[in-house]
Amino acid sequence: MKIIYHNRHQTENDIDAKYVDLDTLLKESNFLSLNAPLTEETRHIIDAAALSKMKDTAFLINVAWGGLVDQAALVDALKSDEIAGAGLDVFENENEVDEELAGLDNVITTPHVGSATHMARYNLSKEASKNIISYLIDGQALNQVNA
Structure with missing residues (x-):
């Protein structure tokens, strides 16, 4: 698997992962895994504009913080097949799983208990x-x- 990543700082790695800008990451990823801290800079880093740049065959995986993703925009993107699916174990409102989101056939939700x-x-x-x-x-x- 070709691995590309984006981070605030380019880091050394021994797995042959290539650093790319965020735009390239969104456009080229088949599986976009979010593993970032939740800060003012990263809140809703995946919004409607970011989702529109993703492939319609791409999957968004969020195992970090629910606030990284604009959940309403994600629901819209999933319902319109703008992206293929999502795997989530965190949610924008951590104490509530959006029933519309959880009810979609192209979403897998799990508790954040890895x-x-x-x-x-x-x-x-x-x-x-x-x-x-x-x-x-x-x-x-x-x-x-x-x-």
Whole structure:
């Protein structure tokens, strides 16, 4: 599979993924996976204009934040076959799944519980324990995001 991506900053990678601008990403992707943080800059980054640039055979996958997608525009694009489908485990109004959206045949919705497996929870607990021990022994936090 050819992998293209867009990010605020071009990053090094070892999987032969090619950095492209957002417009190119929208126009060329067969599967557009959203994995961005929700900020003022990214809120509704996928709106009616962005959806109109996508292939009519493309699928939108959002596993990050519901607010990245203008849900009303997504419903319109899905109903008019502007895009082929969507896979969502997050929604614009997190406590409510839009019944019209969930009722569409070209949408798959799941709860945002990808880490809710026994093995994932075991590994998270193990990693947290290692982090606490490391900090108590030498004052170093493992996998620290902010120094």
